[in-house]
Amino acid sequence: MRRIKAAAVSPSALPLTVMLGVAVVDTATGAEFNLLPVYAAGPAIAAARGSVRNVLVMGGVAALLCVVFAAKAERLGALRMHVALVAIGYVTLAAVYAAWARLRTERRLVDVQEVAQTLEDVLFAPVPPTIGPVRLAASYVSASRATRVGGDLYDAVPSPHGVRLVIADVQGKGLGTVRCAAVVLAAFRESAPELADLAEVGRRIDSALGRRTDGERFVTGLLAQITPSGHLVVFSHGHPPPLLLASDGRTEDVEPAGPVPPFGLTALAGPGEQRDSVTGLALRAGDRLLFYTDGLSEARDAAGRFYPVAGRAGPLLRETCPETALERLRADVAAFTGAPPDDDSALLLVEFTPPSPPTRSTAPGAGPAHGAPEPPARPVIR
Structure with missing residues (x-):
């Protein structure tokens, strides 16, 4: 969320420019027209951006210009001058109230924005660039101009069983989606670093949604785990599959073994229906995965x-x-659509970078050391 920034131009510049313009026209038209009440435009315009003090100063300048040009037109003390001064006074008082109300609303808005930004920073903290054997990068674009985040979420945490990741999309829009996203993230962060079974992490998320939300929203998501040896496990809950960018040049979707209801709807699955859809894959150095x-x-x-x-x-x-x-x-994507995004979008790019194995020295003239076979085939476990 962008903070409100102070304007580079002084709030007095526009009111003074308008009143000087009125003075120029007043001089050009002569005493026959005498635009004395029009100087009230100065304090009225100042209320839009200036402080209460600034509005009062502009009101004083407007009254001074009114008196000066009344004297120039030989109407000093005339009824027209007094009517113009009264009009300037009333407009100034109204502008003072308008500026006071605007400033109070702006202060409240800044407070709300700061609270919202703090909440967003806590809930959607940046992922570290490296966790164990993987490099990570994340990107989030919100369809709402008022906030940086919405109903999409992602996170990555280390665990004794490997790097664990989540990416999910809350159904619907509005503040309710942010609340559901917060529940999913909290459940993931609490359970993923400790539980041995990744499927149990998913059940904790599903249980948290049932306890802490109204039950009217569901969440599609993926849970993934990458071990130091490169074994990838993905649990899918109705979410788009990750895209594998293999180091040998292949590009393919990591499709789930079977359909599983989203989080929040798994209780609707019958006793014989699948509740976890797990896919296993052996990663090689340089392989990348796009979760989206x-x-x-x-x-x-x-x-x-x-x-x-x-x-x-x-x-x-x-x-x-x-x-x-x-x-x-x-x-x-922006060039493809040619328009601002109409939906939240979360991206998480993961690259498997295992530590290099130690090299074995060989005697001069000896053949290659044992233990350097061809890379194993890439098994897929479903």
């Missing part, structure tokens, strides 16, 4: 076509550091 919400996949161009994530995002995310790669992706 439907604000990316459902972005449309002027013809109504959806943004082709695999076709356009893949080439953009392979080179440069993860942060720069996401910036390039955001720029490409």
Whole structure:
């Protein structure tokens, strides 16, 4: 959320300019017209941006100009001059009240903005650039101009079992979605670093939504875990699958094993229906994964076509550091749609970077050391 910034131009500049313009016209038209009441425009305009003191000063300047030009037109003490001074006085008093009310509202708005920004910073703290064997970069774009965040969320935390990630999208819009997002994040941050079973983390999130929300919203999401050896496990709850950008050049979706209801709706699943959809994958050094919400996949161009994530995002995310790669992706989406975003969008780019194994020295003339086989095949476990 952007803070209110002080204007670079003095709040007195415009009122003074207007009153000087009236003075120029008054001089040009002569005593026949005598625009004395029009000087009240000065304090009236000052109320829009100036302080109460500034409005009073502009009222004094307007009264002084009224007297000066009344004397110039030989109407000093005339009824027209007194009527103009009374009009300037009433307009100044009204402008003082308007400026006082505006300043009080602005102070309250600044307080609310500071509280909201603090809340947003606590709930949606930046992810660290590196956790264990992975590099991370995140990007968030809110469809609302008033806030930085909405119903989409992401986070990454270390655990004894590997790096754990969450990305999710709360159904609906408004403050209720932010509340649900906060509940999901709190449950994830509390359980993910400690619980051995990633599926249990999902059940904790589902339980928290049932206890702490009105139950009228559901949340699509992914839970993922990357071990130091590169074993990826993804639990899907009705969310778009992550995009794998393999180090060998392939681009493919990591599809779930089967459909599972979103968080908040798993209680509706029957006793024989699947409640967890887990996908396993062996990552290699340099592999990247793009986790995203439907604000990316459902972005449309002027013809109504959806943004082709695999076709356009893949080439953009392979080179440069993860942060720069996401910036390039955001720029490409903006060029594709040609319009501001109409939905929240969260992106999380993860690169697997295991530590390099120690090299073995060999005697001169000896062959290659044992233990350097070809990279293993990339198994997929579903």
